[in-house]
Amino acid sequence: MAVCIAVIAKENYPLYIRSTPTENELRFHYMVHTSLDVVDEKISAMGKALVDQRELYLGLLYPTEDYKVYGYVTNSKVKFVMVVDSSNTALRDNEIRSMFRKLHNSYTDVMCNPFYNPGDRIQSSGSVSLSRAFDNMVTSMMIQVC
């Protein structure tokens, strides 16, 4: 179960970031921001080869004492960063991968919407949500039992 999920655009600005409200959200934002460096490092390290050979799932970016941060990057350099609680030892790598896969699918669905301009924030505006399905999917990921 993730405590924070963020979608970062190619230019390294956040398209979507959401964390469990109990914690200090700013802390998660900061963690996600610092993880971007690690992501870039991994991309460049693997980037010698062709992009096709580069794996999308980046794995554990860096662990802290309380949390672990996982990363995933798409072919269009859109990054997904997920922060999970370290106490969730039962969370296996495969589960993280599947969560990222779901994220990627939902993100693709958002992209398919012609009214969504790439580069816009994925957000709810008032009563109508631009990405209700995406929100719901992220919510399910954040409250699911690990």
Place this chain on the structure above:
Amino acid sequence: MMSKNDGEIRFGNPTELHGTKVQIPYLTTEKNSFKRMDDEDKQETQSPTMSPLASPPSSPPHYQRVSLSHGYSKLRSSAEQMHPAPYEARQPLVQPEGSSSGGPGTKPLRHQASLIRSFSVERELQDNSSYPDEPWRITEEQREYYVNQFRSLQPDPSSFISGSVAKNFFTKSKLSIPELSYIWELSDADCDGALTLPEFCAAFHLIVARKNGYPLPEGLPPTLQPEYLQAAFPKPKWDCQLFDSYSESLPANQQPRDLNRMEKTSVKDMADLPVPTQDVTSDDKQALKSTINEALSKDVSEDPATKSGLLPPPPALPPRPCPSQSEQVSEAELLPQLSRAPSQAAESSPAKKDVPYSQPPSKPIRRKFRPENQATENQEPSTAASGPASAATMKPHPTVQKQSSKQKKAIQTAIRKNKEANAVLARLNSELQQQLKEVHQERIALENQLEQLRPVTVL
């Protein structure tokens, strides 16, 4: 505006119609048919561009008596005029469903109550669904309207409308972008960035409902699901309207979908001009002929056949297509496609026409409607397709006008074809991208397995 709509709905003021056309230049950009509109008030096909604004023909109940096309055109013109409340005319459409079912908070659009009542009554009779959500049910006339609008964007009813095309189209409805985005999210069930005909109908219906003040639902109502929509409009009712302008649809097209289209478009198509469809193939024509006497479901395959039949002769198209398939074909096409669409419509219409005639018309109203359409349609198609036959049979139209319009139609036809090709390619592109995505996922899975086998992890 409502009262205005009423007046127009009842008997449309020609002056008003013409006036409206001028006011809405953006609506006519895509379809030159608007010019034709002036000539043919009853033409429904011409206002496809304005679809978001024009109210669907379903609202006026008496339209069915008078003529659907007439009603449509009137609605359209009124819609054009009234930008601020483009969907008001549609309210009767929504209300009948609500009133008939005693449904969710009847809207205060009762000035058209009389129309609505009669319309709702009619709708109730036709309503077979057992779903409780009346406002989300698409009536037959609404469906026809949607299908025609679909055709104006994408002549092939079995194909898709790309995202950008649909975006431009729906943006004309003047709803906010977040709302449109949400509607898209609801209606694009397979999330492929393109709208099929049922998806398009659902989206259009949601827009109409929203314009009329209904809040958007949390999820896609069952009556708007693509499966439901494809099955919800059985042909038997639409016998008379089988002129379906399918024309280009592949024989493999889903029959239920075809039926719907045929039903909807057929009415209009019948009156279409005998535009010869260039795509007609002899095989199709034969198929069409053979199936004519069969159930409507066969029409799909027939459509292409009709096309072929059309091409060879530009015979005079009698108002009743029974004898001449070609006429039907041309008629079918023209109606929905504003005179540009070539053969496709024509194909379907002939097929449909034969079928309906062979069967006892279930709806006399529609028959009546058709002649009018034919008359009006004929004028259009003849000019576009340079179909002498149609011209001869259709209402007398100024020959000079026809000639000039013929050239325009030829150009429009070419443009249409290119647009169709573009739409198909765009669709292909999106599909390929989907496949690419899937392949990537497979790759990820495989790499994952590989990782498990390897002692060294990514870290």
